[in-house]
Amino acid sequence: MTLLAALSLCGLGGIAGYPSDVFDVRPSVTTLSGGKLSGIVEGGVQVFRGIPYAAPPVKDFRWMPPQPPIPWSGVRDASAYGNTCLQGSAKGEGSEDCLYLNVYSPPSLPAGNANTSLPCLVWIHGGAYEFGSSNQYNASELGRFYMQSQQPAVIVTMNYRLNIFGFLGSDALRGSDGSTGNFGIQDQRAALRWVRSNIAVFGGDPERVMIFGQSAGAGSVTMHLSMPLSAGLFSSAIMESGAFSAWTAQPLSYSEKVYQQVLNVTGCMDAACLRNFGAAELVRAYKELPVGQCCRDTAGNPWIPWAPTVDGVELTQHPWDLVRIGRVNKVPLILGTNTDDGASFEPLSYLTSIDHYKTAFNSWYGQVMGTHIASLAAAAYLSNENHAEVPELSDAWWAAERSMTDQNFACPARFASSQLASHGVSLYQYLFSHVQSSTLHKPVVFHGDEVPFVFLMASSKATLEEKAFAEEMASYWYRHAAFGNPNVQSNGSGPVPPVGPPVVPWPKVEHGTSGSYLRFDTKGKGGIRAVHTPFREGPCKFMTEWLEKSIAASRAGAMTLFL
Template sequence: MVLLMALVVAACARNSGEPQRQVAAPAEPGPAVVQTAAGALRGVVAPGYRVFNGIPYAAAPVGPLRWQPPQPAAPWPGVRDATKPGLRCIQDTTYDPDYGRPTGEDCLNLNVWTPDGASRSHQKPVMVWIHGGGFLNGSADIYDARWMATQGDIVVVTVNYRLGTLGFLADPALSPDGDVGNYGLADQQASLRWVRDNIAEFGGDPTKVTIAGESAGAMSVCDHLIAPESTGLFRAAILQSGPCQAQADRPTAQQVSAEYASAAGCTDPAAVAACLRALPADALRRAPLYVGLGPDKLTGPVTGTDRLPVDPMIAFASSRVPRMPVLVGSNGDEFAMFAAIQYLKERQLPPYPQLMAKTFGPDAAAVAERYPLDRYGGSVGLAYSAAVTDSVFACPADRIASSLSHTGPVYAYEFNDRTAPAPDPLRAAPFPVGASHSLELRYLFDVGGARPLDPAQRVLSDQMVAYWSQFVKTGSPEVSGLPVWPEFGADVATGKRISLQTGELTVTTDFGSRHQCPFWTSRSGAR
């Protein structure tokens, strides 16, 4: 399910029709030279901002470095061209056909967006963005951060990290010391260390770093909140639509990975690691899938390991997290997009009881009773979407907000623009996708879309950019002239959220009841 997000966002990126907001297209490369620890870079100068693309933050993880923790990037002579994006990481093009954009294993690179006025003597707070895509797809270059830089006056870093098999294969033969999998998570940590050591040269303040992400990116943020090697690398966190409960435990990941290696022809116990490292990258595009998420499965970080000792949801519930501000939220109709994609692929949805059984197993009858078709006008798509939205996204986000509010200030939101532009093909589904998964991204980044934002949506976009960037600056989304965004509060039953939609922004306290969270909390087997 989450793995399809990259396809949708990539499609948006190809079809943008929205005019730029008083920010001209990038000019020809000018004298935008910055010195990093590994060498000098020449980026792109544009009105209001500069951008440096494809900066290596670690060595190419190829040959003997495949399935190893990232190593430092080699220095380069002269001035390196940083005017074009670097390679995207190897990924399963079954779900994202790449649209001609090159991929490769030498993909540990990042992009830096910096506003006018940012310099070593005038440092700006920093947001490090971790992209989504189910740990299977996606890339940093999708997220054009010029609005955050120019309107928000912050530095933004977008990061590539190893995906799928190359990022998370957990065969114990690859890591004799027992720290299996999590190579993609280690890449993210290496990028954060790069930011700590280099961002001042771009005008960023290394002491004021916020990590942020959506979907799998938000799941990564959950992991960094508890990962020992991430401690001290950031001071605040933003989690957008992150089902952080979908983490694989070590025994499951190891078993699936061993089966994966065997299916790839690596069956000799004494030579599994060498065999896997000798395989061509194309043979590794199909990823091992560890954990169920609604009707689908995905890969990703592995708990019970040195790099990720505990499940983040368990750590949150027991307040084993550092004290820091957190901004967390979900979208009102998260799953509707995926239900629409399923409909368009199959030209229909299966009967409602069949969908419930596939998704919720022995809880199917109880779930169907809570989400009866007649409540949704007889629409299988809407009823099915509501059940998965609540169980997979909304109520886990509620638990995260409640748990983290005991260790630091939490600011919660729900994105509720039911007319948010979605990719054109989804409009052919017999039900609306509404405020579905990933659609809030268009309001924060220039990722394009099937339709441009209308005037009211552009206002909402400006408001969201202001809130997000202010949170990055101060740890609180308190913006002069905008409605007050209150702290969530420790009581999950009455937790305060800001509802983000066109027109009047409102504060709600009925999120848990609207999404039937007490019911989902009671279902030990329901996701």
């Protein structure tokens, strides 16, 4: 029986093991880092929103590592989300006072049903390091499903500084710790430290914290795997479409270039002047910067002008280089991609002719690989399967979309998977290939299409089969958080009860093998199934070599790499 069917047959009091009166009382907790909170109940889940995990990063604290939260007296209302961080648009939505997180937890149980030491899932949102907030991800339904299916967990979502406030880097902005350009990542770490100190009062286990994220959120998880200062703050991780991609970090030389452009466009001479600039005005000013144009002129990504910085303190090398030598925080991992991640970055009207595609491909990849090899690769992408049922998507578009997917998501994931396995990391890989029933272009599995299934935030057009599929996918994520393995049903001890078996056993990526992965789709389209053939082997030979050479050139300051 699916969650939808089960909930239609029982009231909230019917959630096994939970007396009905726990859903009628407004919950409260006292944290160790601030004070007392008064939350709300949504769908049987206790929700505490807008919890400050750091002091507002304003005025002198702009472009500084996050500071401890300011304690409050009395009871803080935690029924509403906190401010979103300033978004990367000229409208200036959001606020600098934005370092808030949200906690979703099961209600406390009476003695004899100890609801403590539960696994904790900490979500890091994506948005190209420029947009997004925790407010977009209501985890109440996911928490309710975990309760209903006897998989109790605590879920945390967070905000972190974005765009110019989170990722402007320069020697002129180095803090007392010597770091620069990674303020958004430091915010995330501060949230993880808050979780470690406080999650027990919500029933969570600070020793079983899984971080997971999508796109720039997966890039952020990559950062925490690559940064020694994040070691010990999480026990497992999942990266959805963004594992160890080239765009996850940029050299300090590029950050310095952007910093100088910011000074020019604001008329400031130094960081002190920038710190006195109004926040909304600063966003409008940086939107005038030719950052995207700069990246189009080199080997970069016109859509991601911001990224963490290889500052020599927080991040000593590009994550691609660190994973190759095994200098990462070794925890059990899941990483994967969507079939058509690159489709979200290719306008439907783009590259309508084969000649245009070949010219663009050779210009982009030929500067590193040589025109002959680039021409062969361009032809190979054109020879792949085309979807004639969508006439508005040309052969040229499909070829460009596939190369974009491989460059930025699929091939970095394949490379990271191989390297991590060779260094003894417990690793599982997936491919999400389900075409949502609400998708207009039916063959396309877009970037981010898996997120509603992970969070059980299905659209109103979702089928019952899709809702059951989402529950199966969420259960894999839960098992990985609870036991560090998506196949394990119990660790044999502790308060977390045994859970149901996986629909399909997920093959582990083993060092020295050709690689296996789990393919996620609904039953009507092949279902969830294990695949034991190499993932994107042919195309990734070309693309991985291009990435290797391009990252080396970026390291030397000859190129700038973004998505």
